[in-house]
Amino acid sequence: MQPSPQTVLVITSVEDVHADLVIEKLNERRVQVVRADPGDIGTGLMFDVCLGDDQVEWAGRLRTPSRDIALEEVGAVYYRRPTPHSARFAHLPAVEREFAVTEAQHGLGGVLRNLRTTRYVNHPAAINAADYKPAQLRVAARLGMAIPPTLITNDVAAARKFAAGYGPIIYKSFRGAPRSPDGQVAAIWTQRVAEETLDDSLAVTAHLFQKEVAKTADARVTVIGRTVFASRITTPGGALDWRSGDWEQLVHDPVDVPEQIIDCLHAYLDHFGLVFGCFDFALESTGERAPDRWTFIECNPNGQWGWLPDSDAMAQAFADLLLEGWWP
Amino acid sequence: MTTATAWGLAQATEPLPKDGPLYATAVLDPATQLARFYDAAGAIVDMGDKKKAVTVTKSKGGGGDGSGKSNPVADDSNSDG
Structure with missing residues (x-):
């Protein structure tokens, strides 16, 4: 007999305020919610799953300090922003850290992205695939949406030619500026490009330019x-x-x-x-x-999305989507 | 090997001013699975009006499986011209 789904698994960090907005709505629907951060793996998150014999879906327990659930009874996964494993294992020497991170990604992460439920909002693999701007722009263009003429290059000559043809142009980074070792954060805002600033330092890595709309x-x-x-x-x-x-x-x-x-x-x-x-x-x-x-x-x-005027209705829409078809 | 700073990184702003910490600790409420935020004195911090503050540049990158591939960056979508 198939286990009946009864739990929403929220994968995120404890600091995630957006998840709280959705969990409040889920609690109103009286469905069981378990909030788990894979970054807590260790005594803060224990799991064991099995597959084999007649068992064709991963089945077993996931335990946090406040919940002990059957993973095969998860009806939906709300995937938000878990703590990176690298942060969890930052205290370890390099080899031990890399081992623990990779094994956790493939073991725990691999299980969590291969549960019996197909209701993921969103599936992390889909998030990863859709996170690349070249993929986004290509799909949008193929669907017929207008996109700005776009150049991705590390060739200053190509950038200058693009600027000459489409100027004014803007630059945007793919992922922003990394946090500095002392914890400071800078921003790379989308900005207009002064053509004379383009130089051979473009060759270092990839850059994205677009015609300014x-x-x-x-x-x-x-x-x-x-x-x-x-x-x-x-x-x-x-x-x-x-x-x-x-x-x-x-x-x-x-x-x-x-x-x-x-x-x-x-x-x-x-x-x-x-x-x-x-x-x-x-x-x-x-x-x-x-x-x-x-x-x-x-x-x-x-x-x-929590900063938008419709955030309360959005949280409700997330709850509805997560529970659709399997919860009253 | 090229040793120059990438052109794009040179377009970054000066480090953004550090806001005072919004809270000192975040604790999961066992019953509700909601986070409870406390200041250094142990008083509850209402995060209801602070959603904007955790939206840009301060939160963890999205995607992945907790892999840490994503840097904590200006993580919401760009808007441009």
Whole structure:
């Protein structure tokens, strides 16, 4: 007899405020929730699973200080932002650390991404695949969405030629600036490129340049299952990158997403095996009373959304999506 | 071997000003599985209004399986022109 699902497994760190918003909604639905951080592996997280004989799905226990659950009874996984194993094992010598990290990734991580349930929001493998900007832009373009002309290169000559053909151009990093050893964080905001600054130091690594879109606003479209939330975002100074200013000054207004775009977003998520995504668009005015032109910028498959005006409804949508089809 | 700083990294801002810590400790409530945040004096910190503060540049990177491949970076989507 198949075990009946009864648990939502929330994989994230204890500091994750976004997860709290969804867990509150799940608690209201009276489903069992277990919040587990793979980074706690050790006495803070124990597990044992078996496969074989007539058992074709991993079955066994996952134990945290506050829960002891049967993994085969997990009905859905809400995958958020677990603590990196490298942090958990930072105290170990290099070889021991690398061994423990890799074994935990493949053993615990491998089990958690291969549970009996197929309801992952989102599956970590899908998140990884969809995290690459070259993949995002390619899929968006193939689906017919407008994207900015884009160059990825480490060749300064190619960058100069692109700037000459498409200027003004902007630069954006793929992943941002790493944290420095002393813990300081810098930002690499999306920024306009002064062509004369392009030099041979581009050769060091990959760089992404795009034609600047003459936008009048941004749009954030958050898709959770079949539910679409959208905000038009404007900044008092018309900043190129709205993250660079005072978030309190951002103006959020409701915006209608064109049906054609919505269809593309669902197709985009389907392509990557995602059920949730945070899409960013640049909006260009095409004239008074004319609809804005929507240009796809990117999609964060594990984005933050708690700062948006609809966050309470979004949390409900996550709970609905997680419980759909198996919980009353 | 090229030893120059990558052009892109040279476009980074100065280190962002450090906000005061939002909380001193985070503890999981066993019954609800919700996090409870406390300041250094042990008083509860209401994170309800601090969602923005944990959204940009301060939180862990997404994706992976706790692998630590992702740096803690400006982690929400870029917006550009």
